[in-house]
Amino acid sequence: MFVGSDIGVAAYASFDGGDTWRARGLLPGLVPDFDGNPTIAFDSRGRAYVCCVVATQGPPRHGDVLMWRTDDRGRGFRPSITAIAGGPGLVDHPSLTIGTGSRPPATYLYLAAGVYGTADDGVVVARSTDGGRTFQPSRALDPAxxxxxxxxVAAAGPDGSLTVAYFTPSPSGDVLIRAVTSGDHGETFTEPLTVAEVPAMAPGLGDVTAKSGPALAAAAGGGLVCAAVTGFDDxxxxxxxxxxxxxxxxEPSPTWSSPTTVAVSDRVVYLQPQLAIADDNRIAISVxxxxxxxxxxxVLLYLSDPVRTASTxxxxxxxxxxxxxxFDPRQAIDTGSTHWLGxxxxxxATPGHVLHPIWxxxxxxxxxIFTAAVRRPRA
Incomplete structure (x- = not known):
């Protein structure tokens, strides 16, 4: 949320399935400066974990990723901890996901982020094995x-599976979507693998900024991981x-299907896809x-038939x-240089065949911020 020329992060909670919402105010201890990029995940006990970038406007700009935990569904928060420290640099675009294991500790928190302005810039992942009380030092995923x-973006499945996807440029100037995976709770990762390539994510939008990143989701029951991306051809x-x-x-490395075109148009530009996999293995994409x-x-919502195998x-x-x-994106926040849509x-996707897009x-x-509760048909 914008507070004058500063930016802070506030929490909202719903106790009736998203029909009504209560403002919880700024996250405890947070003083607005150049904060943002919130990411939220729930564990199997209903505890919520909220991470965001807490940064200074600079120059030079620097910032860390902090995490808050709530044990009462958002009514109150524990004091924050530092999940990834940026030091002299900036930690950016954190993505939080939670996995479970068959032996203690049962809950694993994984946080993927970008680190910039340091000697070890790039995509990193940090892990917590004690319920978010502490995070182990972050590790680089693609040093090259x-x-x-x-x-x-990160997505955890069952039994120690974890996938992280991100963008890199290709030598020809295209955009590569690359992914690394772990099957042992983030102890080791595969070598980076290119899963898709697009000429560009979107055309120039004039004085509107709506950056598009990859989206990633993993099925709670395992056996299915999905990545979505938008592409634009000039x-x-x-x-x-x-x-x-x-x-x-x-073993030794996962395989990904050739990209499937979910939608194509020369009259519409698709931006900022989001993914969720329902408990019946239906894939939902909002865009x-x-x-x-x-x-x-x-905002459009695409819903697939139940997916039987990842190769189909x-x-x-x-x-x-x-x-x-x-709505008119030119009425988004005016930062002085662009209208910022995020x-x-x-x-x-929640039990009861309900999807909750938020935008x-x-x-x-x-x-x-708007949201909707979309009831989907049963398979």
Whole structure:
């Protein structure tokens, strides 16, 4: 949230399935400066963990990733701990995920992030094996890519499986989506593997910034990991929403399917996909759809048939329009140099066949957080 010229991070909680929300205020102990990039995960006991970047505006800009835990579903928070320290540099774009194991400790927290402005720039992962009380020192996942590796996302499955995906540029100037996986609770990782390649994520949007990163999700029951990305081709003017799937960590290295085109258009630009896998192995993808005719944005939701095997391309139903009113992204927060629509949005699948997309929307004339509860048909 913007507080004058400063930025802080605030929490909101719902106790009725997302129908109503209560403001919890700024995270305890946080003084707005240049904070952001929140990421949230719940463990099997219902405890919530909230991470964000706590940074100074500089120059030079530097910041750490801090984490708060709530044991009462957001009514109160424990004091923060430092999950990844940036030192003289900046930790950016954290992604928190939680996995379980068959022997103590039963809960593992994994935090992927980018570190920049240090001697060891690049994508890193840090792990907690004590319920988030402490985090082990972070480890580099792709040292060869260094600072060219950006926008990491992490997804944990059962039995120690963990996947981290991120972007790097190719020698030809395209954008590569690369992934590393672990099958032993983050003790070891495979070598980075390219799972998709696109010419660009999106065209230039003038004075609007809506950066698109990769999205990643893992099935709670195992056997399915999905990555989604948007791609834009200047030569054809076409925007695509792409999906690739994997069975998860295998020896000696996982395999990923060829990217499937979920949607393609020369009238709409797709931005900021989000992924969730429901308990019946249906894949849900939410995405911004920017009309090149009206310059307004809608949120679309794509839902697949139940996925039987990771090697079979999923079939998707026609998209559901989630937004009841398209909005103008040029009414997003004016930072002085651009109208900022953010780096990513959110999507969760909950029991009871309900999907919860959450997004930044300007239909009221200013940037606000919107959400919806979308009931999906049973398989």
């Amino acid at each position: 890519a260094g600072a060219r590796a950006i926008a990491p 030569a054809t003017g076409r925007s695509r929403l792409l999906l690739t799937t994997s069975a998860g960590p295998t 911004y759809a920017l009309s090149l005719t009206t310059l307004r944005v809608d 391309p999923p079939a998707f139903e026609p998209p559901l329009r989630v937004t009841t009113q398209a 780096n990513y949005q959110g999507l969760a 930044t929307d300007t239909r009221t004339g200013r940037a606000q």
